[in-house]
Amino acid sequence: MFNRELVKGSTSLILLQLLAEKDMYGYEIVKEMEARSGNVLQVKEGTLYPALHKLEKQLYIEAYWREPDKGPARKYYRITDEGKTILKEKTSEWQDFVKTIDKVIGRKGYDSI
Numbered sequence: 001m002f003n004r005e006l007v008k009g010s011t012s013l014i015l016l017q018l019l020a021e022k023d024m025y026g027y028e029i030v031k032e033m034e035a036r037s038g039n040v041l042q043v044k045e046g047t048l049y050p051a052l053h054k055l056e057k058q059l060y061i062e063a064y065w066r067e068p069d070k071g072p073a074r075k076y077y078r079i080t081d082e083g084k085t086i087l088k089e090k091t092s093e094w095q096d097f098v099k100t101i102d103k104v105i106g107r108k109g110y111d112s113i
Contacts, residue, residue, distance in 0.1 A: 016087040019079040
């Protein structure tokens with residue numbers, strides 16, 4: 001498990017990336033993050049929904065209700081065009097950040113630990 005602050009700082013990038021791939025509802029997002037990270041990234045509702053609401057307020061994502069074949073309606077989230085633009089910027093910034101940190105700690109690649 002990673003330090004909460006590390007996860008918190010990358011949550012918006014992760015959410016935008018997942019929603020760029022397909023529309024999802026909250027629980028689905030959590031499960032997808034867990035699955036892709038080998039259960040290392042485990043985000044609680046207290047982190048997920050404020051992050052989604054912040055992205056929605058910034059107009060990077062939007063929410064809508066969808067009726068499933070059975071069960072109650074679910075609130076889905078989708079990325080907006082502005083969100084796609086920000087995702088590209090944040091991804092580039094993240095890659096530059098990782099390269100810089102690797103330089104500072106003396107690593108030439110991910111497999112040199």
